[in-house]
Amino acid sequence: MQIKLHNINKTYKTGMESIHVLKNLHITIESGNWLTITGPSGSGKTTLLRCISAIEQVDSGKVEIGELDMMNASEEERRRFRRKHTGYIFQDYQLFDQFDVLTNVMIPLLPYEPRKIVEEKAIQLLDTVGLLPRKSHMPAQLSGGEKQRTAIARALMNDPQLILCDEPTGNLDMNNRNHIMKILKEIHRQGATIVFVTHDQELAAVGDVHFEMRDGLLQIKSVEAG
Ligand SMILES: Nc1ncnc2c1ncn2[C@@H]1O[C@H](COP(=O)(O)OP(=O)(O)O)[C@@H](O)[C@H]1O
Ligand SMILES: [Mg+2]
Numbered sequence: 001m002q003i004k005l006h007n008i009n010k011t012y013k014t015g016m017e018s019i020h021v022l023k024n025l026h027i028t029i030e031s032g033n034w035l036t037i038t039g040p041s042g043s044g045k046t047t048l049l050r051c052i053s054a055i056e057q058v059d060s061g062k063v064e065i066g067e068l069d070m071m072n073a074s075e076e077e078r079r080r081f082r083r084k085h086t087g088y089i090f091q092d093y094q095l096f097d098q099f100d101v102l103t104n105v106m107i108p109l110l111p112y113e114p115r116k117i118v119e120e121k122a123i124q125l126l127d128t129v130g131l132l133p134r135k136s137h138m139p140a141q142l143s144g145g146e147k148q149r150t151a152i153a154r155a156l157m158n159d160p161q162l163i164l165c166d167e168p169t170g171n172l173d174m175n176n177r178n179h180i181m182k183i184l185k186e187i188h189r190q191g192a193t194i195v196f197v198t199h200d201q202e203l204a205a206v207g208d209v210h211f212e213m214r215d216g217l218l219q220i221k222s223v224e225a226g
Pocket of ligand 1: 012039044045048
């Protein structure tokens with residue numbers, strides 16, 4: 001699905017202070033593209049992902065995702081959109097420590113589908129990310145790479161068309177980083193749109209188009225030929 005951001009503005013106000021993070025930002029992300037975003041810490045990369053997924057509302061401008069106009073959608077429509085169409089992967093995994101790997105992966109779908117179907121799907125995804133032998137482990141018993149692969153399996157439970165990745169390899173060593181990238185590339189190959197935020201200059205070269213976040217705007221760095 002295509003993502004269109006029309007001149008979006010986002011300001012955070014805390015007490016007396018206000019910080020204008022996104023400044024008339026304008027971008028179209030074509031369906032099935034892989035967009036990479038780099039930029040200094042605090043430049044608004046996470047804010048942008050949160051606005052795209054409608055966790056955060058923009059102050060002005062327009063966010064269109066496929067058919068949905070986020071500004072005019074109800075909270076319920078936005079939540080439904082997130083649940084049906086997006087997967088979100090965080091730098092710090094955000095697993096539930098009190099549940100085992102399998103349960104962590106099942107959680108997003110459990111309220112909506114029969115348990116047996118959810119479990120089959122979770123097992124299939126754990127197999128895809130190479131974690132089936134760890135399905136009964138608790139998060140505390142996993143390496144960083146294994147935690148992130150659990151989080152990716154969880155993010156894929158709804159077959160998302162759009163995957164938002166916020167520095168997903170930031171805490172991982174080279175081997176684990178490469179493993180995660182391999183999984184994401186495969187999902188992309190199957191047609192998902194990927195928005196990938198990274199500090200890793202090497203990974204910035206992956207994808208169809210690379211932008212840098214600066215002064216509240218996305219500045220184009222490179223476009224993959226072909
Ligand atoms: N919920 C919030 N309330 C107030 N300020 C925030 C909030 N979230 C982020 N910010 C501020 O907005 C700016 C951009 O943050 P962020 O989008 O997290 O940047 P990045 O992901 O590029 O490091 C930072 O100055 C940050 O402190
Ligand atoms: Mg961030």
